[in-house]
Amino acid sequence: DLYLNPTYSFDNYIEGDCNRLARSAGMAVAQRPGVTSFNPLLIYGGVGLGKTHLVQAIGNHIKGHHHDKFVLYVSSEKFTNQFINAIKSNTLQDFTDFYMKVDALILDDVQFLSGKEKTQDTFFHIFNHLHQSGRQIIMTSDRRPSELQGLQDRLLSRFKWGLTADLQQPDFETRIAIIQRKLQAEGIYIEYSVIEYIAHSVNTNVRELEGVIISLMAQASLVRRDIDLDLAKVVMKNIVTAEDREVNIDTIQEIVSDYYDVSIADLKGKSRKKELVYPRQVAMYFAKELTDLSLKSIGYHFGGRDHSTVIHAIQTISDLMEQDDSVKDAVQKIRSTFS
Ligand code: ADP
Ligand code: MG
The missing domain is CATH 1.10.8.60 (Helicase, Ruva Protein; domain 3)
Known part of the structure; x- marks a missing residue:
């Protein structure tokens, strides 16, 4: 019941080739928690592929169909924090007692326990107790168990007792x-x-x-x-x-100064010489196109000019591109070096 989000269900979990095994194993476990051989059930897959949704759906289904069962969903991070707090407040026994009462334990993102030896020790005991007494354990991980570094071998070998199923990129x-x-x-x-x-x-x-x-x-x-x-x-x-848009203003100034063979100092400098004004305007034009900087901060990066100068520069280059193919070509050439 705790920490379950009712918006995640099997109904709104779309089935496809990418998740068929995991979904049907999850369904089997949801219908008969602790009874199938899928204990523990470990779902693994990359970020955003639906691990949390699926295990939450399992939890909600158990809760909805087996009213006597105590279902607990907890992220591994929260589990770790609760464990640390229990140590601090000298209530470790309460902590373990609580978890040992759960009928279906869902531990999300178990890779988070990597390197946390004490937390793993305690989870190991909880796991053994639950498993021996026929309670269901469901876990998720962002990678397959064999690639879970920093997790104790005795835990990993227990993960293999049940079923491991992966989620793939949606087709x-x-x-x-x-x-x-x-x-x-x-x-x-x-x-x-x-x-x-x-x-x-x-x-x-x-x-x-x-x-x-x-x-x-x-x-x-x-x-x-x-x-x-x-x-x-x-x-x-x-x-x-x-x-x-990882392009930043420094890169733009470097590339433009290279292209027109002027120094960066000149791009930022005060000179109004035509040979400098034009490259400067091109650089400002690209700063607007390729970064999220405001006109004001673009001006700031070009020797503290104000935003109306930047607007003028952008307008000038846009106009020139329409009138003069060589300007258009130059802009396209420069642009291609950013991608
Ligand atoms: P993970 O925990 O693997 O990072 P989530 O379970 O948080 O991924 O899923 C990311 C989002 O995609 C969620 O909003 C979830 O509801 C949605 N989602 C993932 N898989 C499916 C699916 N098969 N059908 C419908 N929605 C899905
Ligand atoms: Mg998740």
Whole structure:
């Protein structure tokens, strides 16, 4: 009951090739906790692939169907902190007694116990007690047990008593289903081609996929229009460039000064010579395009100029690019060195 979040269920956990074994093992454990041979059940997989959701769904299912059972979900971090506090306040016995009363123990992100010997000792005793008395243990980890460094061998060997199942990156069909499910839950309809576009563009993990959908909904309500392909493209572009925006102002100044063979000091300096003003304006133009800096702070990085100078620089370069192909080429060449 404790720490379970009722919003995570099997109903809203989309099944796909990427999670089929883990999901069905989780379902079996949820229906018959402590009875199957999947004890412990260890789910592993990278960040954002649905470990917490799945084990929470197991916990909620047990709680909903076996009212007499005491279900406890706890992150390994919280478990460790509780343990430390119990030592400090001399209540270690209460701590272990409490955990030994649990019917289904869900310990999330067990890799967090790495190197924490005392915490592992205590968990080992709790584990043994629970396992011997037919109680269910469910754990998650961000990597497979054989790669869990800093965990005691006696613990790792016990993890192998049950079933280990992994979660993989969601495949295309699963991503489609997850997007549809999410939109349905929000009561939003968008065209299938747009859903496909999103599923093609985001193929890392489910958390990121959800982030994109949230941005899309936010953007759509901001500009008061429906989510269509154009809007999706704009949002995706912003998300991608926001991540690529590791370019900082120093790099921009270096590259531009190299390209035009002027010094960085000159870029920041006071001279109004044409040979210097133009590269300076190009550098400011890129500072605006490639960083998140405000006009004011861009000006600050160019010898303390004010924001109207920066606006003027950006405008000048934009105009020149339209009028003069050589300027356009130069800007494109410089831009390509940033990516
Ligand atoms: P992890 O614990 O592996 O880092 P989470 O369980 O927190 O990942 O999942 C990240 C987000 O993705 C959560 O909002 C979760 O609800 C969602 N999610 C993950 N897998 C699925 C799935 N198969 N179906 C629906 N939502 C999912
Ligand atoms: Mg998690």
